[in-house]
Amino acid sequence: MSYLTVSNATKRFGTSFTALDGVSLAVERGEFFTLLGPSGCGKTTLLRSIAGFNDLTSGDITLDGANLRIVPPHQRDIGMVFQDYAVFPHLSVFDNVAFGLKPRKVPAAEIKTRVTQALEAVRLGAMAERLPAAMSGGQQQRIGLARAMVINPRLLLMDEPLSNLDAKLRIELREEIRDIQKQVDIATIYVTHDQEEALAISDRICVMNAGRIEQVGTPPEIYGNPQTRFVAEFVGTLNTFTQGAALEALLQQMGIKVMSVAAWTARPERLGLASRDEQLSGAATLDGTIAKFIYLGREAHVQVETAAGMIVVQIANPGMTRTREPGEPVKVAVPREALMAFGADNARIEW
Template sequence: MSFLSLTNIQKSFGPVQVVKNFNMDIEKGEFVSFLGPSGCGKTTVLRMIAGFENPTGGNLTIAGKDIAPLKPNQRNIGMVFQAYALFPNMTVHDNVAFGLKIAGKPKAEIDARVKEMLALIHLGHLADRYPYQMSGGQQQRVALARALAAKPQVLLLDEPLSALDAKIRVSLREEIRQIQQSLGITTIFVTHDQEEALSISDRIVVMNGGRADQIGTPFEIYNTPATRFVASFVGTLNMIEAKVVDPAVNRIQIGDQGVTLKQSVAAYKAGDTVSLALRPEAGSLAESTPSDTKLTGQVVSAHFLGSVIRTRMNVGGNVISFDMFNSPGVTPPAAGETVTLRFMAADLLVIRD
């Protein structure tokens, strides 16, 4: 049996339904990210688990126990907010100790637990400082220690890194993952940053319009998107329109060029339009590239992005981007030049709406 279960969870604010039949089973010790744009319902689901919002319908259980009737302080759940929410008039030590004091724990036990938590986040030397004397990354680590101090069953993280600069975000997300793994605590991480979700999650829930469009591992979400939304939201993607020529042999046509897919198009009829997805990193201009498929077109533009050069080409009205490694000895193709893009047919995915 799963540790945390969400069954047919729904939430409406007046006539607006913001979460629609959300279902998920989360295992003990699993790190799950809710990924999606603003307004998709991911934070609302998190707040219902925490007890800050009541579901309009559905069931929530932790270790088989129905938590819906419980108040937030009765659920044994730790939460870290985007805005830190530290008490400005308390030291680091007292912020971390706050929940334990409210629970009536003995002073000796509180001091030992705070020391343990501050050692875990490598801030033991700053126990007597106040939040205003610390950087944003340090404050967020203190908020994490405070959430973990009471030994919660579940840890909830609501976009905890969005207020930090890019370099600190990367180091802190890695630290959060290491701490989560060392403690074995079941964790839900809400983010709109796909790189964050892909880099640290056991599984990802891609949310769209109050629903879970797809639930899967980072590898599954990136490489085999289940819907057009997932395909377009996670990573950079080419969306290509093609005509079905012979569904029996998976033969399609992009512009005036024929391609045989690995994926079945048997559900379509000859003449139907089909949407295909291709990642920019899947193709190459090099003749030595392992490939079984190629498309020829005219270069539209080439943009320098540091380690790669993203080139765009027109194939039968479809503008397809592909990435070339930046090499001083290789000149990128110029606009108007005819080039041939080589790739594996298995990388060309059929996307159903």
Template sequence: MSVSTTAAAVAGRTEPAATRGGGARVEFRGLRREFGSGVVALDGLDLTVEPGELLALLGPSGCGKTTALRVIAGFETPDAGEVLVDGEDITRVPANRRDAGMVFQSYSLFPNLSARDNVAFGMRVRKVPAAQRAARAAELLELVGLPEHGDRYPHQMSGGQQQRVALARALALEPRVLLLDEPLSALDAKVRLTLREEIRRLQLSLGITTIFVTHDQEEALSMADRVAVLNAGRLEQCAAPSELYERPATAFVAEFVGTMNRLPGRMTDSGRVAVVGTEQPVDGAAPEGARDVEVLVRPENVTATVEPDGDATVVAASFFGSVTRVLLDLPGGVSVKADLASRDAGALAPGVRATVGLAEQPVLVVAAAS
């Protein structure tokens, strides 16, 4: 994630999702899905999505996030567990009867149909009268900002415009749940930013429960009410973006979300941890019986000051607008990243000697690698 966007991306939501409208409540209960090769995609997933909430499923490739989305859509059948929507078990309900709208990464528009007819396709299948279909399609194209594009075919539209049409098509039947499977990953950065803001605006205005699969941390943290981090088919943590970033529940979450330094430390008799010349309080429990540990620290909590006799050496400095990320080498082959205000980082050029410190705050401590 870009250093300059971290603060905005992790800003907390001020309005509880459940107060925003009539979206459905979705529950995953003990979901397990194993494929023939012995790969376990979901390993007892328990997760609840509140009505009207936008929940992002985030994790590395193969963590199970897309499988979870396909299970709720009805494209995958779990080996064990249940999927409930507003208390109704839909685990064995066919996909075409689940009242869920899905938007794919690849758009999946019909190339021989205009934008208007693509949006109206599901209504035509359900035999909605032609006049009603046309009115609804025009309304939705207006909603997604494409009122003049109804007669255009997919090849006549940009990727961002095609994805807007796909979103309008998913909303045409007024689904109880909207499912988004990495819908922005094929777009360039500027279009991606614009479209994610539009998706969030629409989701908030409609109050529809939305599950958004992404591998992009910035997308997840900036769009979602809560983010569920998956790892090897299991839920590591589900929390608001600010909590996920500032108070990660596990070392995996701490290192996967954002950037994290891993520094050698030593537990003290007082229960604190000594690290880079400071003593810090421990967040949670330290590894039992361990003296030598590793300490997880965000770059923005690292300080660096020019000092001719300092034991750190600046290796590189990367400018990100208001923030500059400085990479320093410490004794013992340890490297540390520090995110500093650019106005204070000008003197920290490569080769300069410096002193490194940490802001006083609780830190996560894990067992030292053997």
């Protein structure tokens, strides 16, 4: 049996809105499990239901084999980290972290030991006597993480903890959070709407949409083998070829019989770019004209106008001098294995 199990979870608010619609998932011991999806998809509602802040309308939640729904929130031994830091400005870093231990009647000597260990784990050991107001946003978020861990929780829940930080600090702190989680080996459920963040730190990702689960898998499975069109479009960039004669000709080059497919798609990095007179092998081609060249340093995105629609090609390591000018005639190379097909029900079609 999995460590945490959610079975057929449904949550309705009033009579008109269903936030969770029959959600079922399982999280293993020590796993870093991420709930990923757009605003309003149900990920925070699910997290709050596990914490006990929202009770389900129906369904089951078990932790280590025990029914969690009958346990009051303050008795669930769950640590929670919020996006707004939730630190007490008038208390020192040490007292902020120790706050959750005092109601549990932990002896003073043990409080000192556990708080010291928690602060060392989040690299704040030298700042125990400081006040949070004198600290950066990243340091304040580490205080929240230490406070969640110091109670020795059975489960750690994190609700978009990095959303209020700048981009560089988010990257640094997400790596630290992952390292700390591995070190303490606590099963963790992490909520985010940031696809790159989810791919970078997760053992597995659960993509949610409109209160339902679209797909659960490892980061390579979610990105490289999306099972629904929503997952393919939400996680990463996706080209969708316009239906018509140009697409049919492209498929014929590959020897693919035209099927009843709602959308043929491809990731930008799976495509290639060549001049019109260049000979290519191993890929079908689509003639086009450069519409825009976007230089991003380690990569470039080239927008190409074709008879099958606007296609984006991602070029790795574009260098300092090589650019593509608008109006330049080119051809887009489309390897057969780059194509992904989706049906009218948005499910992946194997072909």
